[in-house]
Amino acid sequence: MKQTETSLQKAQTQSKESENSCQQYLEAFIAGYNNRTKISKQIAQTYRPVLADPRVSEGFNLPFKEMCYPIVGKRSQGSRIWDIDGNEYIDLMMGFGVNLFGHNPPFIKAALAEQLEQGIQLGPQSEFAGEVAELICQLTGMERVAFSNTGTEAVMTAIRLARTATGRNKIALFSGSYHGHFDGTLVKAQTGDGNPRGVAIAPGIPPNIVEDVLVLDYGNPQSLEVIEAHRQELAAILVVPVQTMRPDLQPKMFLQQLRQLTKESGITLIFDEMVIGFRIHPGGAQAWFDVEADIATYGKIVGGGMPIGVIAGKALYMDAIDGGMWNYGDLSYPEAKTTFFAGTFCKHPLAIAASRAVVKHLKTQGPALQQQLNQRTSQFVAALNAYFEEDEVPIRMANFGSLFGPATLGHSGLAGNSAVSQSINLLRYHLMYRGVLLLGGGGYLSTAHTNEDIDCIIQAVKDSVAELRSAGFLPPLSSNSSNASSKINHSK
Numbered sequence: 070m071k072q073t074e075t076s077l078q079k080a081q082t083q084s085k086e087s088e089n090s091c092q093q094y095l096e097a098f099i100a101g102y103n104n105r106t107k108i109s110k111q112i113a114q115t116y117r118p119v120l121a122d123p124r125v126s127e128g129f130n131l132p133f134k135e136m137c138y139p140i141v142g143k144r145s146q147g148s149r150i151w152d153i154d155g156n157e158y159i160d161l162m163m164g165f166g167v168n169l170f171g172h173n174p175p176f177i178k179a180a181l182a183e184q185l186e187q188g189i190q191l192g193p194q195s196e197f198a199g200e201v202a203e204l205i206c207q208l209t210g211m212e213r214v215a216f217s218n219t220g221t222e223a224v225m226t227a228i229r230l231a232r233t234a235t236g237r238n239k240i241a242l243f244s245g246s247y248h249g250h251f252d253g254t255l256v257k258a259q260t261g262d263g264n265p266r267g268v269a270i271a272p273g274i275p276p277n278i279v280e281d282v283l284v285l286d287y288g289n290p291q292s293l294e295v296i297e298a299h300r301q302e303l304a305a306i307l308v309v310p311v312q313t314m315r316p317d318l319q320p321k322m323f324l325q326q327l328r329q330l331t332k333e334s335g336i337t338l339i340f341d342e343m344v345i346g347f348r349i350h351p352g353g354a355q356a357w358f359d360v361e362a363d364i365a366t367y368g369k370i371v372g373g374g375m376p377i378g379v380i381a382g383k384a385l386y387m388d389a390i391d392g393g394m395w396n397y398g399d400l401s402y403p404e405a406k407t408t409f410f411a412g413t414f415c416k417h418p419l420a421i422a423a424s425r426a427v428v429k430h431l432k433t434q435g436p437a438l439q440q441q442l443n444q445r446t447s448q449f450v451a452a453l454n455a456y457f458e459e460d461e462v463p464i465r466m467a468n469f470g471s472l473f474g475p476a477t478l479g480h481s482g483l484a485g486n487s488a489v490s491q492s493i494n495l496l497r498y499h500l501m502y503r504g505v506l507l508l509g510g511g512g513y514l515s516t517a518h519t520n521e522d523i524d525c526i527i528q529a530v531k532d533s534v535a536e537l538r539s540a541g542f543l544p545p546l547s548s549n550s551s552n553a554s555s556k557i558n559h560s561k
Contacts, residue, residue, distance in 0.1 A: 094540040095495075099135050102502050106140060108153045113138035128509075132491065136498055140506065145172035147517040150506060158504050159522050161512030166313075166344045166472070167369045169442075170430075171517020177373040180426035184418055195416040197425045204428040205381055208351050209365060213387035215380045216416045220343040220368035221249030223378030224307070226390075226410055227364045228253065230382070231305035231337035233389040233408040239302040241265075241295075243287035246309040248341055254307070258284040265295050287312065288320035293330055300334035305364075309341045310354035316511070317467035317476040321358050328360045337386065340365040347371055348513075349470040350439050351431050373423030376414075438516065443470040446514045449523050453530065461546055462534055464493060466511070474511025492542040499533035 103110055113125055124139050141153040148171050150160045160172070170177070202214035217223045228240060240253075248254035256267035256279045267284035269276060283299065285292035287308075296306065306327065311319050331338040340362040346353040347370045355362055364382035371379055384393065390410050392403020414420075431438070450468045457464050467476035497507050505526050514523075537543045 091541045094542075095132070098498075098502075099133070102136050102498060105156060105502060106138075106152065106154050109141040110135075110138050112141050112153070128494075130491070130494060133494070133498065140501070147171045147173075148515060148519065148522050156504065158501070158506040159518075159526060160506045161514070161526070162506050162508040163513040163515050164374065165369070165508065166348070166513050167372070167374055168513075168515055168517075169348055169370045169471075171515045174373075174517075176430055177423050177426050180373075180422045181375075181419060184422035187418075189418050191413065191417070195418050195421045197421050198416045201421055201424045201428060204425070204432060205367075205371070205379060208347070208428060208431060209353060209355065209367075209381055210361070211365065211381035212384045213382065215387065215390050215410065216421070217378035217380065218376055218412055218414045218417070219249070219378050220341075220366065221251050221378070222412065223343075223366040223368060223380050224248045224254060224339075224341055225251040226378075226380050227339050227366050227382070228305060228307065229408050229410075230364060230380070230386045230389050231339060233406065234386050235304040235335060235337060237302055237304035239281045239283065239299065240305045240307060241283040241285055241299070241303055242307040243285050243292070243309070243312075245287055245312045245315055246307070246341070247313070248307060248309070249343075252278045253282065255279070256282045256284055258286075287315075288318055288323045290323070290326075293323075293326055296327075296330055296334075296336070300330075300336065303334070303336045305337040305339050306331055307339045307341060309344075310358060310360075311345055311349075311469040311472070313344055313472065313474065313511075316469045316472055316474050319469055324358050324360050328362075331363075337363045339363065342366060343368045345469065345472065347427075347431060348439065348472065349443070351436055371424050371427055372420055373427040375417070375420040375423040377417075377420040377424060439470065442514060442516055445518075445523075446471040446473055449473070449514065449527075452523075452527055456527070456531065460531075460534065462543065464510075471514045472511070473514070474509070492537055495542060496530075496533055496537060499536065500529050503529040503533060505529045 117125065126137065127139075129137050140156075140158075142150050143153045143155075144151050145160070148159055150158045150172065152158070160168075163169075163171075198216065202216075205214050206212065215226070217226060231240070232238060242248065242254060242256065244258050252269075252274045255270045255274050257270045259266060259268050265283040265285055267279055267282045269279050283295065283303075285295055296303065308324070308327070310324060328338055330336075338360075340354055340360075342353045342355075342365050346365065346367040350356045353365065353367070354360070355365060362382075364380065364386050367379040367381065368377055371377060380387070388394075388405035389408045392407050393405035395401040395403050446468050450466045450473050453466050456462070457466075465476045466473055468474075493510070497510065500507055534543065538545065
C-alpha cells in the first residue's frame with residue numbers, strides 16, 4: 070500500500086513538474102511573439118475603445134490571451150505580406166480566398182490604375198459592366214448577371230429572386246455552410262428533436278426571420294427525403310458545394326441527386342460559390358460537379374481584390390431584377406414581374422475594372438491555370454499528411470482544389486483530448502512566428518506561391534511540431550516510430 074502511494078506521489082510530482090515546464094515555455098514563447106509583433110498588439114489595444122472589430126477577438130483563448138490580436142499588414146506582393154513590425158510572411162490567408170493570383174498582380178494593378186486616371190463615376194452606367202457580365206456568362210454557362218457590393222448581398226438577392234419566381238417562402242440550407250451575415254441565413258439546426266426547422270445562431274436575429282428555413286445535414290441522403298416531404302413549400306435550396314470547414318466532403322452524387330429532385334419539384338437550386346467559384350475550375354463548382362444550378366453567387370476572386378458580389382442565373386430568375394428582355398424600335402417592354410434590388414456602389418467602376426481584368430485573364434489562361442494549381446496543392450497536402458502520419462501528429466489535412474484545411478483531428482482517441490487541441494491551436498502561432506500566415510488551420514495556395522514557398526511552409530511545420538513536442542505540448546513519439554522529418558521529399 071505504501072509502495073503504491075509512493076508511486077502515485079511520484080507520478081503527481083512528475084505531472085506537476087511537466088505542467089510547470091509547459092507554463093514556463095508558454096510564457097517565454099508569448100513574450101517572444103509579442104516582441105516580434107509589438108506594434109500590431111499596440112494598435113489592437115490602442116483602438117479597442119473606438120474600433121468594434123470581431124476579428125480582434127476571433128478565436129479568443131484565455132491561455133493565449135496575450136497573443137490574441139490580428140497582424141497588421143503594411144504591404145504585400147506575390148505570395149508575401151509584410152507587417153507593420155517589418156516581419157515577412159508567406160501568406161496562406163490570401164485575402165480569405167480572394168487572391169488566386171497572389172498579391173498585387175500586375176494585370177489587376179494596371180486595370181485599377183487606368184480606371185483611377187479616368188475617375189470614379191458613380192451614377193452613370195459603368196463602361197465595362199455589360200462586358201464583364203457577358204464574360205461571366207461565357208465562363209459559367211449562366212444567362213444573365215447582376216452585380217452587388219458583397220457576397221452577403223448576392224446571396225440575399227438570390228433568395229429573393231427564387232421566392233419571387235416560385236411564389237414560395239420556405240428555403241433549405243445545410244449545417245456547416247456560411248452564406249454571409251444576412252439575418253435570413255444565420256440559422257443553425259435545432260438539437261434533440263429531429264426537427265429540420267432552424268433557430269437563429271446569435272442574439273439580435275428575430276425568430277420569425279428564420280422560421281421559414283430548414284437546416285439539413287449536408288451529403289446525407291436523408292436530407293433529400295426531407296426536401297421531398299417539403300417540396301411544395303420550398304422556394305430554394307441554398308448550398309455551398311464544398312464547405313471551407315469540411316474540404317474533404319465533396320459529395321458529387323448527392324449534388325446530382327439534389328439537382329434532379331429540385332428540378333422535378335420546381336425548387337430553385339442556388340450554388341453559393343463565393344469561395345470556390347473560379348478557383349476550382351473556370352466554370353466553378355457547376356462545371357466541376359457537372360451540375361447546372363438555377364442561380365449561382367460569386368465574389369472574392371472575381372473582384373480581383375475589390376469588393377464585389379455577383380448573382381448569375383437563368384433569365385427566368387434574373388428577369389425579376391429589371392423586367393427582362395426588350396428592344397428599342399418595337400412594342401416590346403419589360404414584362405417580367407420584378408422585385409426590389411438596389412445599391413449605391415453596385416457596379417463600382419474600380420470593382421468592374423478589376424473584374425474585367427480577372428475574367429479576361431481566366432478566359433485567356435483556360436482550365437490549365439486551375440488544373441496546375443489544384444495539382445500542386447494536392448501534392449503539398451500529401452507531403453504534410455505523410456509527415457503527420459510518420460511523426461504521429463494528430464492532424465490530417467484535405468484539399469478541394471487550392472483550398473486546404475484540417476480533415477480530421479486525431480487517431481487513438483486524440484480527437485477528444487483538449488490538451489492536444491490546444492497544442493494544435495498553439496501550432497498556428499508558432500507558424501506565424503516562423504513567417505507563415507494561416508487562416509485558422511488551413512488556407513489557400515495561389516499561382517504566386519513557389520516551390521520554395523511550399524518547402525519553407527513544410528519546414529516551418531516540422532520545426533514547430535518539434536518545438537511543441539520538446540516542450541511537452543504534444544505526445545512523445547512512440548518507440549516503434551521513426552521520425553519522418555528527415556525522410557520526406559516535398560520538392561516538386
